[in-house]
Amino acid sequence: MTPTTDDASAPLVRDHGGGVHSLRVPIPDNPLGHTLVHLLDTGRGPVLVDTGWDDPTAWDTLSAGLAACGTSVAEIHGVVITHHHPDHHGLSGRVREASGAWIAMHAADATVVRRTREAEPRLWLDYLAGKLERAGAPEAHIAPLRAARAAGGSGGLPGLRPALPDREIVPGELLDLAGRRLRAVWTPGHTPGHVCLHLEETHPAGRTGNGRLFSGDHLLPGITPHIGLYEDPDDTTMTDPLGDYLDSLERVGRLAPAEVLPAHQHSFTGAAERVRELLAHHEQRLAGLLALLAEPLTPWQVAERMEWNRPWEQIPYGSRTIAVSEAESHLRRLVKLGRAEVTAGGEPARYVAV
Numbered sequence: 627m628t629p630t631t632d633d634a635s636a637p638l639v640r641d642h643g644g645g646v647h648s649l650r651v652p653i654p655d656n657p658l659g660h661t662l663v664h665l666l667d668t669g670r671g672p673v674l675v676d677t678g679w680d681d682p683t684a685w686d687t688l689s690a691g692l693a694a695c696g697t698s699v700a701e702i703h704g705v706v707i708t709h710h711h712p713d714h715h716g717l718s719g720r721v722r723e724a725s726g727a728w729i730a731m732h733a734a735d736a737t738v739v740r741r742t743r744e745a746e747p748r749l750w751l752d753y754l755a756g757k758l759e760r761a762g763a764p765e766a767h768i769a770p771l772r773a774a775r776a777a778g779g780s781g782g783l784p785g786l787r788p789a790l791p792d793r794e795i796v797p798g799e800l801l802d803l804a805g806r807r808l809r810a811v812w813t814p815g816h817t818p819g820h821v822c823l824h825l826e827e828t829h830p831a832g833r834t835g836n837g838r839l840f841s842g843d844h845l846l847p848g849i850t851p852h853i854g855l856y857e858d859p860d861d862t863t864m865t866d867p868l869g870d871y872l873d874s875l876e877r878v879g880r881l882a883p884a885e886v887l888p889a890h891q892h893s894f895t896g897a898a899e900r901v902r903e904l905l906a907h908h909e910q911r912l913a914g915l916l917a918l919l920a921e922p923l924t925p926w927q928v929a930e931r932m933e934w935n936r937p938w939e940q941i942p943y944g945s946r947t948i949a950v951s952e953a954e955s956h957l958r959r960l961v962k963l964g965r966a967e968v969t970a971g972g973e974p975a976r977y978v979a980v
Contacts, residue, residue, distance in 0.1 A: 650687070668703060678714070679712055710742075739788045801823070822842060837883055876905070911932075912959060919966055
């Protein structure tokens with residue numbers, strides 16, 4: 627996801643009308659600044675769409691935001707998670723402990739959560755080190771992971787003990803929310819189980835369109851979500867996250883909501899236009915990669931040459947790992963389209979245009 631500068635002057639809570647509020651919950655040490663946690667009034671009590679990062683300041687901010695809305699963590703009836711990432715699912719466990727609320731998530735992301743909880747940190751460190759080695763990363767980049775593995779640490783990996791959900795979000799079905807019509811729309815790409823949530827109710831301000839859409843990270847007004855490889859140490863399936871994302875974008879565009887309520891930045895209108903912009907962006911990016919592949923390149927070499935929001939030399943360590951995963955997802959898409967192939971010759975893998 628391309629970083630953005632947070633607007634510190636924006637209010638903590640915004641009333642979107644019709645029993646919907648957004649709360650700006652901070653993300654520690656992250657240029658995204660905050661997660662927009664949405665609060666939805668229902669006939670059985672307030673429900674949260676996402677919860678924010680598991681951090682003391684984030685918890686205090688969430689609590690203060692709920693108080694400003696006339697409720698509290700203890701009164702939360704349920705938590706609906708758009709996807710498993712720690713800036714969305716991180717505080718879910720604490721909310722459930724304080725309120726007894728249920729937590730709902732798509733089965734594909736629930737599988738990720740279960741696997742993450744069951745695996746030892748060293749398994750993830752070994753997996754990431756091997757993945758980067760196969761991608762052609764220099765030893766200097768892999769060394770910190772090997773060192774953390776040897777020391778028995780986690781290497782700073784976040785969200786290794788996420789809360790297990792107790793309800794499944796079923797695509798196409800209405801969630802069991804008294805007095806509300808909230809339908810799940812499966813939008814894989816950013817994660818395998820990412821969902822958007824379509825509030826099939828008349829817009830409170832009478833805007834033209836089909837209700838409102840809680841879009842998570844799938845559809846954002848001014849930045850593009852990170853589309854990397856789906857991480858699973860035990861799965862050797864050649865997934866196509868970028869292809870999944872592009873298909874999901876078109877699905878959301880057809881909904882034509884009157885307003886989009888994303889998990890970052892701000893609410894916006896013109897969903898179909900934004901979808902067209904993102905489809906064009908990725909097509910241009912694929913064309914640029916294809917030009918790079920006039921010669922065989924490793925995913926690391928491709929990432930070094932891709933256009934980011936800053937020069938490669940200025941991209942920090944963790945973001946470089948994410949960038950390589952995004953490069954690999956684009957390379958897999960080119961292979962699936964028959965526009966590139968993996969060369970013979972073992973590891974690290976090298977891709978070339980055909």
